Amino acid sequence: MPDLDDVFAGLDRLRIELPSWGFADTGTRFGKYLQDAAAITLEDKLDDAAEVHRVTGCCPRVAVHVLWDFEGEEAGDATQMATARGLRLGSVNPNLFQHQCYRLGSVANEDASIRRRAIEHLLRSVELGRAIGSDVLSLWFADGTNYPGQGHFRRRKRWFESALREVHDAMPASMRMLVEYKPFEPAFYHTDVADWGMAAAFARAAGPRAKVLVDTGHHLLGQNIEHIVAFLLDEGMLGGFHFNDRHYADDDLTVGSIDPYRIFRILFELVQFERESDQVLPIDYMIDQSHNLKPKVEAMIQTVDTVQAMLAKALLVDVEALESARRAGDVVDAERRLADAFATDVRPMLGEWRRRHGLPTDPIGDHRASGHVERAAATRLGRKPSSGGSYA
Ligand code: AFD
Ligand code: MN
Ligand code: MN
Numbered sequence: 233m234p235d236l237d238d239v240f241a242g243l244d245r246l247r248i249e250l251p252s253w254g255f256a257d258t259g260t261r262f263g264k265y266l267q268d269a270a271a272i273t274l275e276d277k278l279d280d281a282a283e284v285h286r287v288t289g290c291c292p293r294v295a296v297h298v299l300w301d302f303e304g305e306e307a308g309d310a311t312q313m314a315t316a317r318g319l320r321l322g323s324v325n326p327n328l329f330q331h332q333c334y335r336l337g338s339v340a341n342e343d344a345s346i347r348r349r350a351i352e353h354l355l356r357s358v359e360l361g362r363a364i365g366s367d368v369l370s371l372w373f374a375d376g377t378n379y380p381g382q383g384h385f386r387r388r389k390r391w392f393e394s395a396l397r398e399v400h401d402a403m404p405a406s407m408r409m410l411v412e413y414k415p416f417e418p419a420f421y422h423t424d425v426a427d428w429g430m431a432a433a434f435a436r437a438a439g440p441r442a443k444v445l446v447d448t449g450h451h452l453l454g455q456n457i458e459h460i461v462a463f464l465l466d467e468g469m470l471g472g473f474h475f476n477d478r479h480y481a482d483d484d485l486t487v488g489s490i491d492p493y494r495i496f497r498i499l500f501e502l503v504q505f506e507r508e509s510d511q512v513l514p515i516d517y518m519i520d521q522s523h524n525l526k527p528k529v530e531a532m533i534q535t536v537d538t539v540q541a542m543l544a545k546a547l548l549v550d551v552e553a554l555e556s557a558r559r560a561g562d563v564v565d566a567e568r569r570l571a572d573a574f575a576t577d578v579r580p581m582l583g584e585w586r587r588r589h590g591l592p593t594d595p596i597g598d599h600r601a602s603g604h605v606e607r608a609a610a611t612r613l614g615r616k617p618s619s620g621g622s623y624a
Pocket of ligand 1: 325372412414447474482484520
């Protein structure tokens, strides 16, 4: 029967990478709801990330977006800015989805010059990663089509394979490539990297340091994500996660806000795998969210708190009893082993873990009392083209 030490050891090992873009004003395709305290510069984003790390103790790394966080794809003093705040820069996220030239695709564009331009951006992103000491190149492509006949599926697949192989071979030996899949949006008829199988095939074709990134919001209704995760784990192809939740599609809602039991079951696959195999895979736990309605920093703290809580629950599954129920064919008891662990109120344990680490037992309350948001609004509002107006 797992005990408190198992939970504390798991929480000690957990590191969750924060997305720089999660602290800035973003919006829907219908418009933006601006927040006075939303970050503008990379320095602002690192200040907010440092606040999340201060109250949670497990978020020392920040994922960066090449075109949103750097001037002209140059590293500048980003590394020093992160170090000065007790942070490190994490995964590098190229951007092949907003320049007008990519309207009909990036690496899968029919125009060879645009395909080349996209690959050059990926190669410069590798160099940027090298310059900032990042060991992860995280790739999401919006490439796809909106109508039947618009694209040649197999030709596009081969363009992807050769682009990813070229970029993989340009990475330093310490760097891993994560290939993220998404069934649709912005393309609405087909997306070239639409599911886990395609992402795994592209990663295998690219090279041995390419793996699959599972964004928990990127699955069609009814898909069994924990089964996908277990399969990729067993294939040695799971590279990392983008945590968020979805009710309908890629909604980037707070992880666990719609289906916490799903996140628990996903994390239990990781827990089971690590218990059964002596290898600890380099799997990146990353958040991918950018909320409009919730205050940015609070939403990030809430996400981290949820992942910690779901992991604590997953670590409480009595695996011996589960295995004997499985062997006995006792379906009800096997299910109950998971359901009982999920039903455990782990807040007291999380509070004790936080106390032992000198962390606030109520991270959001501590953040609210810190005055961080008020200070951020005061220094950022004057730099914004327009304010969001304080939300009462
Ligand atoms: C969007 C995409 C994808 C990507 C993220 C950051 O759907 O999840 O990882 O932007 O670039 O959410
Ligand atoms: Mn994502
Ligand atoms: Mn997404």
